[in-house]
Amino acid sequence: MASNNEHKHDPNVLHPHISPTSMYLKVAAALFALTILTVVAHHFHVQLGAFAGPIAFGIAAVKATLVLLYFMHLKDDNNMNRAIFASGFFFLVVLLLFSVIDIATRVVETSPL
Incomplete structure (x- = not known):
């Protein structure tokens, strides 16, 4: 029979699937900072002009990536997921691309009235 000492959990051993609390706090702080950056970018949307949309989408993409990697554990998951x-x-980008092509190629119709 195995002794009880073999089954004890060693708190000093870090298992690869267990993330430390400090990592979650750092990611949460980064998400809060990016949220504040989003609000600041919104206040300057007139000065940013055409770059306001891409900047907002870029900040949102970084936030989504952080959530996917750390809170949904894709960082430690297998390649299939x-x-x-x-x-x-990819299919979201394809959908948006088709929408942009549709809008860009529309013919402006004028009313005969």
């Missing part, structure tokens, strides 16, 4: 998430974003 990463591929599934990446394919979802």
Whole structure:
């Protein structure tokens, strides 16, 4: 029989699937900072002009990436789950691309009235 000493948990050993609390606090602080940056960027949207949208989407993409990697544990997950998430974003880009092409190629119609 195995002795009880073999089954004791050593609190000094860090297991790869267990993330330390400090990491979650750092990621949460980064998300709060990016949220504040989003609010600041919104206040300067007139000065940013055409760059306001891409800047907002860029900040949102960084926040979504942090959530996916750390809170949804994709950082420590296998490559199949990463591929599934990446394919979802790929098809989102395809959908947006088709929408942009549709809007850009529309013919302006004038009313005969």
